[in-house]
Amino acid sequence: MATVELIDVRKSFSGTEVIHGIDAQIEDGEFIVIVGPSGCGKSTLLRLVAGLETISQGEVHINGSRVNDLEPMDRDIAMVFQNYALYPHMSVRQNMAYSLKIAGVSRPEINKKVEEAAELLELQDYLNRKPKQLSGGQRQRVAMGRAIVREPSVFLFDEPLSNLDAKLRVQMRLEIKELQTRLGITSLYVTHDQVEAMTMADRMIVMNEGVAEQIGTPLEVYQKPHTLFAAQFIGSPSMNAFDATVKGGEAVLESGVRIRCNCSFEGEAVIGLRPEHLIADENGPLRVNIHLAEPLGANTLLHGRLSQSRDPVIVSMAGVHSALGTEQNMRVSISPDNVHVFDKATSQRVASLKA
Amino acid sequence: MATADKSGMVESSGRKLWLTHLLMIIGVFFVFFPIWLAFVASTVTQADIVSPPMPVWPGGQMLENYKRALFAGVNVPVTTMLLNSLIMAIGIAAGKIIISLLSAFAIVYFRFPGRNVFFWMIFITLMLPVEVRIVPTYEVVAGFGMLNSYSGLIFPLIASATATFLFRQFYLTIPDELAEAARVDGARPMQFFFDIVLPMSRTNIAALFVILFIYGWNQYLWPLLITTDPEMNTIVMGIKQMFPSGDDTADWPVIMATSILAMIPPVIVVVSMQKLFIRGLMDSEK
Numbered sequence: 001m002a003t004v005e006l007i008d009v010r011k012s013f014s015g016t017e018v019i020h021g022i023d024a025q026i027e028d029g030e031f032i033v034i035v036g037p038s039g040c041g042k043s044t045l046l047r048l049v050a051g052l053e054t055i056s057q058g059e060v061h062i063n064g065s066r067v068n069d070l071e072p073m074d075r076d077i078a079m080v081f082q083n084y085a086l087y088p089h090m091s092v093r094q095n096m097a098y099s100l101k102i103a104g105v106s107r108p109e110i111n112k113k114v115e116e117a118a119e120l121l122e123l124q125d126y127l128n129r130k131p132k133q134l135s136g137g138q139r140q141r142v143a144m145g146r147a148i149v150r151e152p153s154v155f156l157f158d159e160p161l162s163n164l165d166a167k168l169r170v171q172m173r174l175e176i177k178e179l180q181t182r183l184g185i186t187s188l189y190v191t192h193d194q195v196e197a198m199t200m201a202d203r204m205i206v207m208n209e210g211v212a213e214q215i216g217t218p219l220e221v222y223q224k225p226h227t228l229f230a231a232q233f234i235g236s237p238s239m240n241a242f243d244a245t246v247k248g249g250e251a252v253l254e255s256g257v258r259i260r261c262n263c264s265f266e267g268e269a270v271i272g273l274r275p276e277h278l279i280a281d282e283n284g285p286l287r288v289n290i291h292l293a294e295p296l297g298a299n300t301l302l303h304g305r306l307s308q309s310r311d312p313v314i315v316s317m318a319g320v321h322s323a324l325g326t327e328q329n330m331r332v333s334i335s336p337d338n339v340h341v342f343d344k345a346t347s348q349r350v351a352s353l354k355a
Numbered sequence: 356m357a358t359a360d361k362s363g364m365v366e367s368s369g370r371k372l373w374l375t376h377l378l379m380i381i382g383v384f385f386v387f388f389p390i391w392l393a394f395v396a397s398t399v400t401q402a403d404i405v406s407p408p409m410p411v412w413p414g415g416q417m418l419e420n421y422k423r424a425l426f427a428g429v430n431v432p433v434t435t436m437l438l439n440s441l442i443m444a445i446g447i448a449a450g451k452i453i454i455s456l457l458s459a460f461a462i463v464y465f466r467f468p469g470r471n472v473f474f475w476m477i478f479i480t481l482m483l484p485v486e487v488r489i490v491p492t493y494e495v496v497a498g499f500g501m502l503n504s505y506s507g508l509i510f511p512l513i514a515s516a517t518a519t520f521l522f523r524q525f526y527l528t529i530p531d532e533l534a535e536a537a538r539v540d541g542a543r544p545m546q547f548f549f550d551i552v553l554p555m556s557r558t559n560i561a562a563l564f565v566i567l568f569i570y571g572w573n574q575y576l577w578p579l580l581i582t583t584d585p586e587m588n589t590i591v592m593g594i595k596q597m598f599p600s601g602d603d604t605a606d607w608p609v610i611m612a613t614s615i616l617a618m619i620p621p622v623i624v625v626v627s628m629q630k631l632f633i634r635g636l637m638d639s640e641k
């Protein structure tokens with residue numbers, strides 16, 4: 001049970017700054033997902049909180065006290081690693097008990113806690129096995145169990161599901177989220193998978209190149225992305241973006257196409273149109289030349305280019321559209337409320353009129 | 356194609372099978388024959404040996420010769436030499452393993468100034484065999500008054516660049532996350548060493564123990580230099596000491612019995628630890 005506070009946290013590796021000052025306030029019991037492409041510094045940020053890397057500048061507070069100079073073990077955290085990092089020569093029971101053994105907890109107490117955790121994770125039958133004899137999902141559970149028995153203030157997850165197959169990943173995702181809700185332990189969860197981020201997070205931190213682009217609930221990030229990066233990273237397929245000049249509530253693309261938007265901003269901009277917001281409309285302003293249709297069952301992804309400017313564009317339409325094939329033209333329109341406008345110079349979202 | 360499969364390297368049959376076995380038997384015969392002769396010589400009388408032709412079948416003197424070797428010997432009973440050799444070989448093997456485990460642990464897991472310098476210093480000593488540094492080492496050991504003692508036999512030989520290097524390579528294959536998990540679990544560095552690293556290296560330790568035991572057992576020059584007291588003779592050098600100087604005749608049955616006895620402990624070590632030994636060399640058991 002704890003709050004975590006990051007105050008202008010920076011990290012340099014031999015002179016090169018990789019985390020450029022991150023501020024975040026994490027409430028007690030919150031599930032925070034740190035999401036970003038590989039190399040954006042999300043794992044480094046987690047390791048700074050864990051104490052596995054030293055903080056170059058700034059402060060990390062756990063439960064109100066500064067932990068910069070504390071060893072990981074003294075920060076009251078538990079971590080689940082990507083490759084599980086189970087001790088190969090120890091049984092499941094020993095793996096889970098190891099931290100308690102070091103902490104000098106009495107043997108009956110250890111057994112009690114390990115058995116409780118095993119029951120929670122349905123690992124009772126595997127307590128005497130070695131990690132080698134377990135499947136990926138079971139190893140993942142043991143790694144969770146090792147974190148749970150310590151009853152830490154904060155859980156840290158470093159891409160814990162990336163070694164699992166797709167089906168198991170969905171299942172473990174639910175299990176982790178359920179477990180976290182039940183235990184109410186503040187959690188930081190690193191992933192590059194935006195679906196994990198959207199489904200699990202209470203709030204997410206979208207990171208790019210060592211900077212937190214946006215911190216907010218999944219829907220906030222989806223509906224009101226603060227930056228062009230956040231807009232394009234969250235949402236699948238990713239948002240279409242076109243250069244435009246915005247003036248008087250209207251965006252004019254380079255090809256002269258005019259799209260209405262709810263925005264008082266004037267000047268050079270990038271407009272973002274989510275594929276699922278584009279509607280087939282015979283009088284729509286955008287003409288799309290379709291190259292390829294990907295039927296996904298529930299919806300169909302149409303890949304094409306704008307006829308006017310050859311910019312690539314993706315349209316997502318509900319239902320099956322087997323009639324739409326290659327080299328066909330269609331016209332689409334979009335509601336002005338769904339047009340995201342970003343200042344071209346800063347890539348920051350420009351407040352819309354309605355907001 | 357089925358016939359071609361059958362006559363492959365692995366599943367030979369008929370003439371080929373006999374041929375391969377014949378070759379193997381010849382090979383074994385070549386290797387084994389000198390040992391057989393030594394064994395035969397240890398079971399006959401001195402007179403049988405010196406009168407040609409030399410016997411090739413065991414005689415009836417076995418018990419007597421071995422008893423004489425073990426409890427009387429030439430200069431000193433073989434039991435004493437066996438014990439000395441055993442203490443030296445185990446001391447060297449254990450010492451080398453302990454020192455290498457710790458120094459490799461320091462080199463791999465701690466960042467300290469001069470870490471690489473120390474590693475390369477250790478590594479460079481690989482190029483200096485015992486013989487090259489034997490005179491200065493002798494000076495030092497003599498200065499400490501360790502001549503004719505077990506510590507003199509053991510300590511100068513327990514620094515091992517090879518073992519340090521092997522353990523370093525093994526530690527590098529242990530995923531970093533394991534060390535980090537242990538840190539998060541609250542293990543201090545030495546707890547991490549004893550609880551995680553040491554148990555994970557046990558097959559490597561076993562393999563090295565076999566190699567180093569034999570290395571220690573076969574030491575010849577160093578014991579020859581620093582032990583003048585027959586009571587401290589080790590068996591490998593002791594055999595040579597049994598040869599008489601001048602015109603005396605060598606007591607061949609006893610010398611041969613001693614040779615056979617000298618072979619037994621290394622054979623026991625290799626055979627009993629064979630499984631661990633091979634596993635340690637083959638996989639790192641991550």
